Amino acid sequence: MTAVAESITHELLSRATTVAVRPRYEGNNICTWIGFKHVNYLVEEAVLDHFRQSGLSSRRLFEEFGLGLDIVSIDTRILNAFHLDEVGFATVVPKIADGSDRLDFTVTITKEGGTTKDVTSKVTVALRKDTYIEPTDAYPSELERFVVAKIGGAEPGERVDVAANTALSEGRGTSAGDDPVLKQLTAGRNAFGWKWRIPYPYCHNNERLQMSGYLRQMEEVVDLFLADRGISIKTLLDDRRWIPVVPHSKIKFLDEALMEEDLYTIYTVEEIFKDFTYRSRMDTYVVRDGRLVQTSTGTITHGYAVIENRRDWKLVPFDQRVLEAFGRVNPS
Template sequence: MTLTLTPSLTEPSELTIRPRYEGSNICTWIGFKHVNYLVEESVLNHLREGGLPPGAIYETYGLCTDIVDIDTRIVHALHIDDVVTATVRPHRRARDGELLFGVVLQVAREEGLVKAAMSTVRVQLRHDPRGGGDQPIPAVLHPHVVSQLGGAPGWDVEAPEVNLDTDDLIKQLTAGSNAFAWKWRMPYWYCHFTERVQMSGYLRLMEEVVDLFLEDRGVSIKTLLDEQNWIPVVPRSRITVLEEARMEEDLYTVFTVEEVFKDVTYTARMDTYVVRDGALVHTSTGTITHGYALIENRRDWSLVTFDDRMNAALAGTSA
C-alpha cells in the first residue's frame, strides 16, 4: 500500500447518510446509540477520504482504527427516513497519540437545515502485532500510533479498592453509592480487530445497563410506556475508553446516578471494570443524561417533569 494523505484529512469532509432501521425503537425516533453510529460512520468516511482507510492500514501496517472517546449532544430528534448531512472537521486541540475531530449532524426541517447533533471524537491508531509481516509504519502516522488504547484527560481513572478474594464484587462496587451493577462476559460481536471491545460495544453496554437499572428500580421502560405513555430521551452521552477490555473477559458495568436537574433530567455515570492479573482494571467511563417525554402522536413528543415515583426510583427510595 502506498500511503497518500489527502487534504481532506486536515480539512472538512461531508457525508450524506441515513439512520439505520434498527435504531428506530420507539415510533420513528432514532435512539442515542444510533445517532452515535452516524457520528462513527462520518469519521470513518473522513479517514477514508483522507487516505487512511481503516481496512487497508490494518492489513498493511497492523494499525487498528479505534474510537476511544465520543462525546455527543443531541439537540433535534432524528427520524428513520431522515437524510442526514454529516460534516467532520479536524480539531485544533489534538494531542500526540490521537486524531481529534468535531462532527456536526444536520437535517432538513420546515424551518430549514438544523443541527441535530454535535460530537467530539478521539481516534487512536493502535498497533497490533498479531499476524506479523506488516510494513513499517510511515513516519507521518507515528504521532497518532499507540501500543495500548487509552482515554482522554480529565477523568478520575483510579479503580476503587476492592477485595478480590471474595465473590461479592458487585456489592463492593455499589457499596455506599446510588448505583446498580451488572456482570457480563464480553462476546466476540462486541469486539473488533480480533479481540478488543470496540466503542460500539460500549454504546450497547450503556444502553443495556440503563434498561436493567430502570427495571431494577421498578420503572422499566415498558412500565412507564404502558402506564404513563412516557419514553426516555437522551440529550447527551459520552464514553471514554481508559484501558483495553478483551473478548470473553467478564465486564463489570456500574451505573451511578449523579444528579437530578430540576426534575427534568438526570445524569448518570457508567464505569466498566475487568479483573485481570489479580487487579481490578478500569476499562471505560462515561456519562449519559436522560429526560422523559410524553408521546403525543406518532411523530411528536414533549418533555415532562419527573413525578414522585420517578424521583424515588432515581434516588433509590420508595415513593
C-alpha cells in the same frame, strides 16, 4: 509512501469532509424516533468516512499497515430528534493541534433541508498497533505520532475476590447483590451493577471491545437499571406512554477490555436537574491478576417524554414515583 503522506497531511489532518448519513432501522424502537446509540453510530460512520475519503480507510489501515482504528472518546449532544428515514449531512472537521499526538475531530449533523445543527459531537481516534497477528512497523512515518501500542493504561486498583457466576448457562451475566466485586463497587452508592461476559460481536480487531460495543452496553445497563428500580421501559410506556430521551452522552476509554473477559458495569445516578433530566455515570471494569482495572467511564443524560401521537412527543417532569426510583441508595 509519498502519496499516502500527502493524503495524511492534507486530507486527514486538514480538510473537512461531508457525508450523507441515514439511521438504521434497528434504532427505531419507539414510534419512529431514533435512539441515542444509533445517533452515535451516525457520528462514527462520519468519522470512518473521513478516513476513507482521505485514502486511509479502516480496512487499509489494518490490512496494509497493521493499525486498528479505534474511536476512544465520543461526546455527543442531540439537539433535535432523528426520525426513521431522515437523512443528515455529517461534517467532520479535524482539530489536530500542531505536534499533537491526538486525532481529534468535531462532527456536526444537519438534517436534509435544515438550517440548524441537529447533532454535535467531539471524537478522538487512536491508531492501535495490531499485535494479535504478526506486528509490523511498516506504516507511513507521518502516522507515527498517532500510533499507540495499547489504548489507555489504567493503573490496577484494589484487590478483589471474584465469583464464578457468569457461566454460559446464566446467559446475560448477573446483577446479584452477593457478587463480591459488584457489592464492593456499589456499596453506599446510588448505583446498579452488572457483571457480563464480553461477546465477540461487540469487539473488533480480533480481541478488543469497540466503541459501538460500549454504546450498546450503556443502553442496556440503563434498561436493566430502570427495571431493577421498578420503572422499566415497558412499565412506563404502558402506564403513561412515557419514554426515555437522551440529549447528551459521552464515553471515554481508559484501558482495553478484551473478548470474553467479564465486564463489571456500574451505573450511578449523579444528579437530577429541576425534575426534568437526570445524569448518570457508567464505569466499567475488568479484573486482571486479582485487581480491578477500569476500562472506560462515561455519562448519559436522560429525560422523559410523553407520546402525544405517532409523530410527536413532549418532555414531562418527573413525578414522585420516578424520583423515588432514581434516589435509592444501596446499603454498604
